Amino acid sequence: MRVVAKFGGTSLGSGDRIERAADSVADAVAAGHDIAVVASAMGSQTDELLDEISFDASDEDRAEIVSMGERTSVRMLKAALTSRGVDATFLEPGSEDWPVVTNERGEIDAEETQRRVDRLAETLDDTVPVITGFLAEDPAGNVTTLGRGGSDTTAMMLGKYLEADEVVIVTDVEGVMTGDPRVVEGARNVGSITVDELRNLSFRGAEVIAPSALVYKDESLGVRVVHYQHGDLLSGGTSVEGSFEHLIDMEEAPLSCLTIAGRAIRNRPGILAEVSETLSDAGINIDAVASGMDSLTYYVETSVAEEAEATLHDAVVEDESLSSVTVEDEIAVIRVTGGELPNQPGVIRSLVDPLAEAGINIHDLITSATSVAIFVAWADREETLDIVHEQF
Numbered sequence: 304m305r306v307v308a309k310f311g312g313t314s315l316g317s318g319d320r321i322e323r324a325a326d327s328v329a330d331a332v333a334a335g336h337d338i339a340v341v342a343s344a345m346g347s348q349t350d351e352l353l354d355e356i357s358f359d360a361s362d363e364d365r366a367e368i369v370s371m372g373e374r375t376s377v378r379m380l381k382a383a384l385t386s387r388g389v390d391a392t393f394l395e396p397g398s399e400d401w402p403v404v405t406n407e408r409g410e411i412d413a414e415e416t417q418r419r420v421d422r423l424a425e426t427l428d429d430t431v432p433v434i435t436g437f438l439a440e441d442p443a444g445n446v447t448t449l450g451r452g453g454s455d456t457t458a459m460m461l462g463k464y465l466e467a468d469e470v471v472i473v474t475d476v477e478g479v480m481t482g483d484p485r486v487v488e489g490a491r492n493v494g495s496i497t498v499d500e501l502r503n504l505s506f507r508g509a510e511v512i513a514p515s516a517l518v519y520k521d522e523s524l525g526v527r528v529v530h531y532q533h534g535d536l537l538s539g540g541t542s543v544e545g546s547f548e549h550l551i552d553m554e555e556a557p558l559s560c561l562t563i564a565g566r567a568i569r570n571r572p573g574i575l576a577e578v579s580e581t582l583s584d585a586g587i588n589i590d591a592v593a594s595g596m597d598s599l600t601y602y603v604e605t606s607v608a609e610e611a612e613a614t615l616h617d618a619v620v621e622d623e624s625l626s627s628v629t630v631e632d633e634i635a636v637i638r639v640t641g642g643e644l645p646n647q648p649g650v651i652r653s654l655v656d657p658l659a660e661a662g663i664n665i666h667d668l669i670t671s672a673t674s675v676a677i678f679v680a681w682a683d684r685e686e687t688l689d690i691v692h693e694q695f
């Protein structure tokens with residue numbers, strides 16, 4: 304197998320842990336696998352270096368300083384591998400065979416990087432390259448960084464460009480867990496998770512794999528997360544399934560919008576559960592839900608709207624805090640799910656400004672960690688779809 308193994312800061316946090324990392328790589332090499340290693344800075348060295356820059360430093364100087372974390376760890380890991388009789392070499396920006404390059408805009412230069420990675424691929428049979436994560440080289444040869452958590456991006460990108468069988472992310476948790484094991488008790492490994500699910504989690508705190516790295520996940524690239532104490536690179540942990548897709552999706556069927564009003568119901572514990580349960584008891588699927596101080600809004604398929612209205616009316620009659628229910632038909636929803644969508648300040652504006660210019664009224668706009676759902680009148684759906692396509 305061809306494997307990219309990425310060791311996060313926590314998995315390289317001490318000499319002991321570096322020894323463990325080297326053991327696991329040496330075992331995989333001895334079993335006949337081709338391994339490329341991506342290393343982060345040891346422990347929280349990146350934060351420590353950044354904290355010490357108390358002076359006014361240029362971007363170039365900051366990148367040079369912060370790069371010392373990864374530059375140190377590749378030397379440590381390379382030396383630990385050499386001491387185990389493994390033929391290893393370290394690569395950092397400036398090395399002759401350095402693979403990761405950016406263009407003038409600071410984005411990955413996919414073509415040039417692929418060309419260099421192809422050269423790297425030819426050496427994998429004989430040598431284990433230990434590559435600094437997080438760092439890149441710009442066209443002028445300066446060091447640049449790929450943003451915090453950028454080692455995951457380095458690993459996933461190399462995995463894709465090397466056509467690796469698997470990228471293994473070695474970290475301080477057993478894998479993706481049912482909750483943050485540092486916070487909740489009894490968290491257990493989920494075993495497998497889709498890339499879409501993981502993106503929602505990693506944008507909102509569970510940064511087991513940095514969200515921007517997941518854009519490189521395609522169907523043929525295996526991705527697994529393992530604990531650094533696990534020891535075996537080639538088994539266990541959580542596997543990430545499926546492929547990342549940048550989607551603009553319009554629901555085929557028209558939706559109806561049901562609004563329930565009630566005085567200050569947002570302050571009433573349990574109201575959302577109570578009203579939603581009446582719909583679930585009637586077997587009605589909720590497409591989307593939004594809440595305000597005095598209202599709850601449910602979107603359901605128009606084919607079940609009449610039944611939903613009757614159900615919600617029963618709830619209104621039974622509950623004194625609710626005053627009335629009303630329905631609006633002929634609604635369309637267009638959903639945008641994008642790679643870096645949540646990380647782009649102004650992304651909502653880039654969607655709503657052109658819609659306003661076209662005179663399209665937005666009925667509702669509901670965002671999640673990784674997507675934006677735009678609700679408009681059914682008659683406006685084609686024009687909305689065209690405008691959204693123009694933006695992405």
Ligand SMILES: Nc1ncnc2c1ncn2[C@@H]1O[C@H](COP(=O)(O)OP(=O)(O)O)[C@@H](O)[C@H]1O
Nearest residue numbers: 311312313474476479480482483485509510511
């Ligand atoms: N649901 C979850 N499953 C696993 N880890 C989680 C979850 N939610 C939050 N985390 C946290 O994510 C952290 C892993 O990310 P990170 O500290 O960036 O690792 P590394 O330094 O190895 O890159 C874990 O230490 C854990 O506390």
Ligand SMILES: N[C@@H](CC(=O)OP(=O)(O)O)C(=O)O
Nearest residue numbers: 311312343349451452453454
């Ligand atoms: N060292 C860099 C890059 C990185 O990915 O680190 P880690 O894998 O430890 O999250 C950072 O702290 O941002």
